[in-house]
Amino acid sequence: MLQRFLDPATLASISGLDLVAKTVVDGFVAGLHRSPDFGFSQEFAEYRAYSQGDDLRHVDWNVFARTDKCFLKRYRGETNTQLLILLDTSASMGYGSHSVHKLDYARFVAASLCYMANVQRDAAGLIVFDEDVNNYVAPSTRQGQLFRLLHAIEKAEPGTRTDFAKPFVHFQNFLHRRGIVVVLSDFYEQPETIIKVVEPLRYRGNEVILFHVLDPQEIAPKFREPVLLVDMENARESLEVSPEYAHNEYRRRIDAHIEGLSSQARGAGLEYFLMNTGRPLDEGLREYLAVRKGRF
Amino acid sequence: MGFLTPWFLAGALAVGLPVWLHLLKKHKTTPLPFSSLMFFERRTQSSIKHRRLRYLLLFALRTALIVLIVLAFAHPYIRRQPSAPARSNEITVLALDNSLSMRAGQRLEQAKQAAKSMVAGLHPGERAQVLAFGSRVQAMSEVTDDHAPLNAAIDAVEPSDARTSYAELARSVRSIAQSIHLPLRVHLYSDMQATGLPSNFNDLRLNAAVRLEPHPVGGNASSQAPGNFALENVVAPRRVYDGKKTRVLATVAGFGTQKTTRNVSLLLNGRVLETRPAEVPENGRATVEFFSLEVPYGRNKGEVRLDAPDALDADNRFFFSVERADPRRALFVHEAGPARDLLYFKAALEASGQAAFEIDPATVAQTANLSPAKYAFVVLSDVGALPPAFENQLRDYVRGGGSVLVALGHMSVGRAKVPVSGDPIEGTRYAGREGELFQTAAWLDPSHPSILKGAHWDDVKFYQAIRTAPASARVVARLADQTPLVTDQQMGEGHILVFASTFDNVANDFPLHPSFVPFVQQTARYLGRQDTGPASVLVGSFEELRDSNEKGAAVDVVDPKGARALSLDEATKAQNIQFTMAGFYDVRRPNGRNELVAVNADRHESDLAPIPPETLALWQNTASGVANGGEAASGEQKPLSLWWYVMVLVLALAVAESWLGNRHLSEDKEAAV
16 A cells, blocks of 8 residues: 555655655665665664563673673674666756656655665765766765765756766776676667676676666657657757657657667676656655665 | 538536436445444445446436437437338339320320330339320320330320429329329439429429439420520401401510511401411511401301411411490480480490490480380490480399490489389488599499499599499499499399499599590490400310300300211200310300400410429439439338437436436435435
8 A cells, every 4th residue: 555655746745855756765665675684784773671581692791890780782794795886867858748747756765765775874975977977975884875976966956968978987996896887877878888888887896786767658659740859968959749640650669778788788798677756756766675675 | 411400409408417416416325333343344345336337327328319319309310211012013104295295296196106115124013004194194094014005095195285384293292192193203204394393393392202204305405405486476356347457466576586577368258358478586476456347247267376386376267356336325324305315325335436336315304205225335434314215124134144334423312213223212421522522433344344444543533423322333443432433233143333433524523534435435334234255265265155044055166177066965954165286266155245265375385495493303202212223213212200219319328327216216215314
């Protein structure tokens, strides 16, 4: 029943990204019957009263000495997985045929992933790019990292055109540890070029997930009459399009593009997931978790 | 090609609607930001062009649809040649005019010869029929392709004294064409007399399947008609009642004649009584008066004859019958004392000179020993109580067919009942003799025989009138206050005519007015059942042979040739007879009322002027598609309405437009999904 709250339009009405992320992830996790566990790390979590059978090694003897009571000291579990989100903020991501445009949706996804990584004690980082790198938050598990990430995500606005080559060469400099790399983009480029640029990220042992964010109108455009389409990344470029073409030829070509990107991504060992902005967010998270599972 | 209602073509302006829809109201292209044009190409324009082409096709269909609807309302037609097979089984009709005018010269013989040569020229298998027509059309043969019966039928056509009626011929031809459902080719052999045309030209119209080919005989239609004199009319009395010499007036007419003098003779029973010259002006008329007609008792054959022969001899004789009889007696019953009413009534009755009735006056007291049966009618002038025996006899007399005229005055009021009829008297209407206090006759029934002529009673003043309550009487005249003035009541076979005032110039001043004389004379003729027919009738007119109570009794009619006009069966059953030839018909009725009827041909036949050629051409054209002349008929055309064809085309276009329009709509819908 909580799924209905994951409707993009509903989420858009929630003001803060942290609340959006919490709503999405908590609801999602509760649905999966998973909860964060406690593990061994340097980060203190809480005290708990000793009960019979508990391992005496975890007893905080300093407390016992002062209070004469046995308390167990607990620490947050810690992994060495790192999540790096690459958020495309090119002008085309600003397109939306309904209340939530693609960049909003991508931000919801990014925020949710960051929140989930934070809950999972994963180090999360963010790179915002269009034709250049616009913002970078280095992956970390430090306290306050989530808010830094959310702040950076909130600041992301549609920029100029997409150029995968330049920023992606740059990204490799930021990847020091192996982890999970999530790319959120509408991928308006030839599949070969995209794969060619993204593939090197895998070489360092990263799992790479491509979230292909598309508006329903981009997947199956519905025009009642001939329209003059203006390219959002290049306002000088425009084209008159008939409903018949959009209905037939364009669909065929976008389907071919999606299929080509999907197959080539899998061929290159990349995970690919098509995110329709008209659909709930949890599908993207499920995809992430499927990859994340092997990372504990 | 033409249009029956071309004003509807103005509706073609509605073509502007699709023009506006398709060409002027262009589709606006909405600029729409889109994420990337990566998957769009320039060639997509062609798709729009293709779509526009289809829009143009839809535009053309809609424009054509409107134009065709407008065309259908304009009712287009074309003239087309009649199909050849339609004329292949054509029937030839040979119509021969045998009217009186065909007796002029050798006209009928010429017509017969021409008709025979036409029969000889018929192709084998070509069928024909012979008709003879005057005032009526007579089929002389069946429709046959055998020449022998056709020639025999032509020979059998006899000259008649009837009048030409082209309208009757046209009606018969229309009837034949409708009954046999085959095209007719009518060959008309006639002198084309202009007087044979009907007053309404529409009566001459022919069916589309009829072709008329006139063959004028007795000279070209455009040539001058021969001059002809005719005795147009003779005025003679039907009956005379005394031995005095009677006046006969004859009118001589000249048709296409020069000024000349002709001798006119008066004959009675074959004997010439008098011959007088008549100076007839050019194309004019002259009247001749004879004062020598002295009629012996009985029925006499009178004749006026024009001596010199001319183009048509048959109209130079005019027959009339005249009968000499004693005047009949009528009983006038009045109260004892000065009988002013008798004076006025008798003076009025004898005013015409030929008194058909003689008045026998009698006081009420004298009636006790009288029998009314021997009188033509009885007048009861303001009488009080009648002897009961006489009143009973009067009632029987009326029931048996006699008639009574009752004048009501102050004597009648005392009795409170109208004599004989017994209708109650309601009271008396009085008016003073001074000032304006009098009544006038406000309403008269001009159809009643008593009022038929001289119905001008406007200035007659009625000072006293007796109001009665007639149960079933016909009110003939009313006073201004609606009091019935004259009523006519049938009792048995007879009539009781009640005049609600007197004839004595006291209760009214009616006897002093000119309208009194015709009233008295007409009433006397009506009550005395005196036949007032003319001295002669026209050929073609009818005569009644018997009353309703004379069924089964034989009537003997001898025609002018001396032959019996009726068969034995007809003699006992025929109600009337039509006189078909000029001369004297001797009619002997079962009640012993014998009559000599003089019959004359219609003098319209005397004018031999032919129909103008343009009128003849107009008649031929009443059969649509018939052109002038026989050979030119091959080029005749018939208008064919294209309305239905256009409407079928409109239907087809509407279906095509709906289909194409739906396709566009479905594409739009598909795009909208």
